[in-house]
Amino acid sequence: MKNSQLYKGSLNTIIMKLLEEQGRMYGYEITQKVKEITKGELNITEGALYPALHKLEADGLLDVEVEKVDNRLRKYYKLTEKGMTETVNRLSELEEFIKNMRSIVNPKLSY
Amino acid sequence: MQLTNTQLDLIDRFLEQHQLDFLDFKLEVKDHLATATEELMKEKEISFEDAFLLAVEPWKNELQVKKYWLISKERLFPIFVIQRIKNKVAFHYVSVILIALIGTLMIHYLPFENKVFKYGVGFCGMVYFLLRRIMNNKKVKTSYRFQFDYFYLSVILVFAYFFVFQLSFAYANFIGFLVLANFPFTIYYFVKHQQFVEKYNLK
Numbered sequence: 001m002k003n004s005q006l007y008k009g010s011l012n013t014i015i016m017k018l019l020e021e022q023g024r025m026y027g028y029e030i031t032q033k034v035k036e037i038t039k040g041e042l043n044i045t046e047g048a049l050y051p052a053l054h055k056l057e058a059d060g061l062l063d064v065e066v067e068k069v070d071n072r073l074r075k076y077y078k079l080t081e082k083g084m085t086e087t088v089n090r091l092s093e094l095e096e097f098i099k100n101m102r103s104i105v106n107p108k109l110s111y
Numbered sequence: 112m113q114l115t116n117t118q119l120d121l122i123d124r125f126l127e128q129h130q131l132d133f134l135d136f137k138l139e140v141k142d143h144l145a146t147a148t149e150e151l152m153k154e155k156e157i158s159f160e161d162a163f164l165l166a167v168e169p170w171k172n173e174l175q176v177k178k179y180w181l182i183s184k185e186r187l188f189p190i191f192v193i194q195r196i197k198n199k200v201a202f203h204y205v206s207v208i209l210i211a212l213i214g215t216l217m218i219h220y221l222p223f224e225n226k227v228f229k230y231g232v233g234f235c236g237m238v239y240f241l242l243r244r245i246m247n248n249k250k251v252k253t254s255y256r257f258q259f260d261y262f263y264l265s266v267i268l269v270f271a272y273f274f275v276f277q278l279s280f281a282y283a284n285f286i287g288f289l290v291l292a293n294f295p296f297t298i299y300y301f302v303k304h305q306q307f308v309e310k311y312n313l314k
Contacts, residue, residue, distance in 0.1 A: 027139060028146040046143065047173050047191075054195060066311050070113050070149075073311055074142050 007042065011052050013094050014044075016061070016079065016087040024065060024078035027053065053077055061086050112152045114145050118159050122148075125167075129174045130187045133254040135307050136195065144170070183261060196254055203296050204262070211288035218284055232287040235294045236267045242301045255304035263293050 007014075018033055019025060025033070030053075031044050056062045061083035065076045079087060114122075122144050123137075131137045147166035152159060167174075173191040182188060182200050218228075243264075246256055270286040 026142065026146075028143045032150075046169050050139065050191075051194065064310065069142075070145075071116055072119055072142050072145055073138050075139050 008048070010094060011044065011048060012056060013087075013090045015049075015052060015056065015077075016083060017091060019062070019077060019079045020084065020087050024076040026074050026076050030077075056083070112149050114149055114159070118148075119145060122163070125163075126174075129189050130176050131174065131189050131192065132252050133192060133257065134251060134311070135253045135255065136192055138311065140170070140191070183257075192254065196258070200258065203258070207262075207289060207292045207296065210292035211285055214288035214292070215285045228284075228287060232270060232290045235290050235297075236270070238294075239263055239267060239297055242297070246301065246304060249308055251304075251308050253304050253307055255300040255307065259297060259300035259304065263290075263297055266290055266293060 014034065015030060018030060022033070027046075027049060031046070031049060034042055034044050053062065057064060057077070060080060062077045063080045063083075065078065067074050067076065119141070122141055126132075126137050126141060126144075131140060144163070144166050148159065148162045151157065151162035151165050155162070155165075157165075170191075174189045176187040176189050177193060178184075178187055179193045179197060181197060181204065182193065243260070246259065266286060266289045270283065270290055
C-alpha cells in the first residue's frame with residue numbers, strides 16, 4: 001500500500017465506504033475499485049486487505065455471502081446494520097481528521 | 112476469459128503445494144488468483160501460465176511457508192495463515208493452561224467431589240468424540256477443524272492413560288482440568304467449522 005503509515009489507519013474506512021456504495025463486493029473487486037478510483041495511486045495489497053476484511057467480519061461489521069461463480073466459490077462481503085452505523089461514524093471522523101490536517105498543513109486555506 | 116476446470120485445478124494444486132489447505136483461507140485466495148489471472152489474460156492477451164505468474168507475484172510473501180511451533184510442531188503453514196490464526200491460538204492455549212493450573216491448585220477448595228470431576232472430564236471426552244465423528248462425515252479441511260483436534264485429542268488420550276493406569280493423581284487433576292477448560296473452545300471450533308461447511312455448501 002502506498003505511503004503505508006498514512007493510509008493504514010484508513011483502510012477499514014475505505015473498505016466500508018466502498019461497501020456502502022456498492023452493496024457487496026469480493027476481495028479482488030475491492031483492490032481493483034480502489035485502484036480505479038485513485039487512478040492507480042493507491043494500491044491495496046492482498047496482505048493488508050484480507051486481514052482487514054476478516055477483522056471487520058469478526059467484529060460483526062461485515063457479513064458474508066458465498067456464491068458459485070465461473071466454477072468456483074466466491075466470498076462476497078457486505079455491511080451489517082452495525083457496519084452501516086459504524087461507516088457513518090468513521091467517515092465523519094475521517095472528514096474531521098482531513099479538515100484538521102488541512103488546517104495544520106495549509107493554515108492560510110482553512111477558515 | 113473464463114478459466115477451465117483444469118486451470119482451476121492447477122491453481123488449487125499450487126496453493127496446496129504452498130501448504131494452503133485450510134478451505135476457510137484457500138477458497139478466497141483461489142478465487143482472487145483465478146480472477147486476477149482471467150483479467151490479465153484478457154488485458155495483456157497472454158497465456159494462462161504467464162498471467163498466473165503475474166497474478167501470484169503480489170502473494171509471494173503471503174504464501175511463503177514457515178513452521179510456527181505454537182500452531183503445530185509437525186507441519187508448515189503459509190505466512191498468510193499464520194498471521195490470521197496465531198493470536199487466536201495463543202489466547203486459546205494460554206487461557207486453557209492458566210485455568211487448568213488455577214483449578215489444580217484450588218482443587219481442595221472447589222465445591223465438587225472427585226467423582227463429579229471425573230464424570231465431568233469423561234462427559235467432555237465423550238462429547239468431543241461424538242463431535243469429531245460428525246465432523247469426519249464430511250472431509251472438509253478448515254483451520255477450525257485443525258484447532259479442534261490438534262490440542263484436545265492428545266489431552267484426552269493422556270487423561271485416559273492416567274485414568275486407566277491410576278497414575279499420580281496430581282498430574283491427572285491438571286490434565287483433567289485441561290480437558291474441562293478446553294471444552295468451550297472445542298465447542299466454538301466445532302460450531303465455526305459447521306457454519307463454514309453450511310455457508311459454502313461443502314460436501
